[in-house]
Amino acid sequence: MNRNKRRDLLVLLNNEHRSKEAIDHEVEWLHEVLYHVEELENFCKAHELIDLNRYKVYTQSGRVKKAVMRKDFKAFEFISNKN
Template structure:
């Protein structure tokens, strides 16, 4: 799978890392992000507060449907469960 083109700011304490070690760290970080940035994981980590109907939505299928809308309805909020 092709890694996405992204800008990452990585702060490291070890100044002794050579360029190959740094590239290895960045590749591992990209692999982790590819795994965690899926829609299923996003839907597990978020919930939707619909203040129009006074409901909290937890179902991944409905969350995905709401997220794929071009614009959220007023008073519908996507919140992280953390």
């Protein structure tokens, strides 16, 4: 997987007897998981837009995507995680 090799990860292991191949496999797995989590579509599904100007909460991923991609931020609009 060569999607994002520029990522810095700090991996803390409680077992110092792991082989180099096992550690490399674990880091590749973390890259795979983080790649899917960080995709814009998945991000927009897990977040909502809170607009205090209109006193509304938008959960539609299209509306959240527009707010995230906007270059100039509007005052009193917040992106919040649904968890």
